Amino acid sequence: MRAVIAPDPGGPDALVLADLPDPEPGPGELVVDMAGSAVNRADTMQRQGFYPPPPGASDVLGLECSGTVSAVGPDVTGWRVGDEVCALLAGGGYAEKVLVPAAQVMPVPGGVDLVTAGSLPEVACTVWSNVFMIAGLQPGETLLVHGGAGGIGTMAIQLAHALGARVVATAGSAEKLEVCRSLGADTVVNYREQDFVAEVRAATDGRGADVILDNMGASYLGRNVAALATEGRLVVIGLQGGTKGELDLGTLLRKRGAVIATSLRSRPVSEKAAICAAVVEHVWPLVAEGSVRPVVHTTFPLEQAAEAHRLMEDSGHVGKILLTS
Template identity: 70%
Template sequence: MPGAGAAPTLRCVRAITVPSPGGPDALVLAELPDPVATPGTVVVRVAAAGVNRADVLQRQGHYPPPPGAPEHPGLEVSGTVEAVGEGVGGIAVGQEVCALLDGGGYAEFVAVPAGQVLPVPAGVGLVEAAALPETACTVWSNVFMLAGLRPGELLLVHGGGSGIGTAAIQLARCAGARVAVTAGSAAKLQRCAELGAEVLVNYREQDFVAEVREATGGRGADVVLDVVGAKYLQRNVEVLAPNGRIVVIGLQGGTRGELDLGRLLAKRGALLATSLRARPAEEKAAIVASVAEHVWPLVAAGRVRPVVHEVLPLAEAARAHAVMEESSHTGKLLLVP
């Protein structure tokens, strides 16, 4: 114990850091200062952190955190509220929560804006709840709030076996829409079918434009949720139904592509592109509130469930990133401190 008048000892917490960009081995377990609950924030003792493609890009040096965000990766967590900052209402110490983050989730503790905190839905375990915030907020904000998917329409999801894809299938089916997916293996397509996808395209062997057209009598997809970007840009326009909407949320296939505006115009189509992480706090809070209102009841009712591929120790974050880059997983990868 320090003597009278001595400065208190600063507690440190374990976290995964990226001292310099590189491969999975660039992730290093280190000690960082304990986060503090400032006004408008809460500190969460992390039970699990979700691993996302954006974390891989950040590790590689391609996706820096927004100003003011923690430098270490991690965009979603579940856990128990450890401390509540001034001005925060409706959240109590000891409450089990999950949260959408600006960064810093690969740690034992993390500070979160109160507006980005969600209760753990009924029927979901504390660890598996970490698989929900990023995927639910991404799919709900893009497919429903932005693209306005309607009952009876067809949603084409590229990367159907991903965390985003497995959530999109379930939410679209709950909304009364049909779902087509692309994935790179029979096992992933089988899991997509179990979740409710009707049109299954192995992109290594089949042309998704032809397959979706055949399945829809030539009409095409009403909404395309695309994580690929430039590589699929023109074919996404080709597969689009009249009045269809393409939402680009990832750039795994590059950032620059050629677009036939005449073709898009003829279909009265819309090309939309969004990023969740860099949005202002008030926009994220609005998305989180909408997810709590519309998605969480579906999760509590068992109609939408987190799909977890594997749970790994925080110290094995490098292995989780290697699996992510191999795309050998279906659903989410989680890290537990």
């Protein structure tokens, strides 16, 4: 099979399209013939040598895929050869054939074509697990989501809006702000020109955000804590703004707030299985009815993975970037 690897750290040109042995499923595993696999910010970090795969995971890049089941290992129930599926991965998505634990495989939600379904697993699982399972966002509460026009952001806005929360979203251009608004954001903030703390307070009559979904890390830490409501929950899922920041514990204590840092990739299969099951139960019906939709900026063939990474790093895209086999 053809697969994309990064044998040496570097820029997008470090990506290599290699011929690798076809995977064989073991107990509890199956193989998917890839139709679509989305590019995630974590993939660019892995390519640069900053985010290696967990022990035992494939060196092939790619944290999600969609496609058709082509082989089923022992002890797998519920899936057959020929089923159209999508899957959450620890690695291996940028390949013509993908080995995946059966517990991390999900049906393609209604109304979504097979290729586009490759854009859903990572964002749906990330948003549902962090915003709803961990932070417990409730109807009537306020979610602040940074990077609202990205893959995670577009999903977070739609899910929170569909489930009755108020949404404040940040983005860096008028075009991206309009996308956020069209997806259900009640308030949009240009982070290049506006103070998001002040805008959140204005939008909530001074209360602040009950939940903040943050992909920046250190550079936003102080302002995020300042933007929290009493008993607010800050969930950090990315470190684009650095790893070390100063935390005002006095402010956090007065607000009875929580700062939670999470990652999805390194969790054990059992935890990912629970998240996938929750996504199928709670998110897929919203996709099927049209309340939540995948947002895909563009697609590239597998051999143009380097171009896809350049687009990701230029941050000019809206929603997801897909690779196809």
